[in-house]
Amino acid sequence: MNPRALIQAVSDRFAEAVIACHSYRGDATVLLGREFLLEVARTLKVDPVFQMNYLMDLTAVDFSAFESRPSPAFFNSSGVAVGPRPQIPDRDPWPGPPGPARFVVVYHFFSLPLRHRLRLEVPVDEADAEVDSLTSLWAGADWLEREVWDMFGIRFRGHPNLKRILMYEEFVGHPLRKDYPVNKRQPLIGPLN
């Protein structure tokens, strides 16, 4: 299926679960309410229409500092345009961050037999940062979810072993959250740099 048909198929089947959808640069993206995640993912995996048997990636984004600071001047000073030039109309602009939720958990699915791919985005609030774990469907979600827990502090309900995977157990906080100070150091031994 092409991206448009894929979005249409998911939206038709789960009308109440889909918050929004877009196809930025040809990548089909569907925003889901988090209570429907497990059901939609299971359908995507087992339904012969989708056959998304490969979880390519699982990550998260912290939008809390989005547009609060100008983007680094590197691209401008180097002469490389950040976006399309104003002379060239962008027929398919990026729709922007998904709503007021602080975090978005992002899932990338790929179908090996049908060769189509789909991105699911699940907005998550900071106060109740928890989504369902996909380890029951894809065993490979185990370490990816542990990484999201480690870096962003988003919990996964039903995960068999949710503990840090990249940082050490003594580490306090979640370093990829935008409110983690960039110069905060927590060395195990040695000086504080």
Add this chain to the structure above:
Amino acid sequence: MFGDAGFVTSRIEEAIGWARKYSIFQYPFVTACCGMEYMATACSHYDVDRFGAGLPRFSPRQADVLFVVGTISHKMLPVLKRIYDQMAEPKWVVSFGVCTCTGGFYDNYATVMGIDTIMPVDVYIPGCPPRPESVLDGLIKLQAKIQAQHASGRRPQPEPRPEFER
């Protein structure tokens, strides 16, 4: 014939220094992309064996020189410190690549800003990664340093620099 004891002592020191500098058993602590240049240096084209350093040991008990090659994270630092402590005296440390020298372009929550924050370093080889020529240059400088050392492995006293002492 050996009436002057001082004469014999100094010759033995020189012989020990000569033997040590041409039989460097290294422990490669390779963590990152610098390892590629380390392998290139060790292989036949640059042939680190010409300098007697071609036999890496994978036990710190058998090694003389600790080659720290690649970025060191805070999670890994206790392991590196333990390996350094397990090495027998006399021992030397080579900081291979700019990440081990200063942290390099990393300035974040995960990376150690130079291994000299926890252990003495004898030779710094900067570069991202350093070319094999730089590595061989650093190795030759380390050999000169080993040759100049006391037979006990004690390092020569640094020359007094009162202008830097406050």
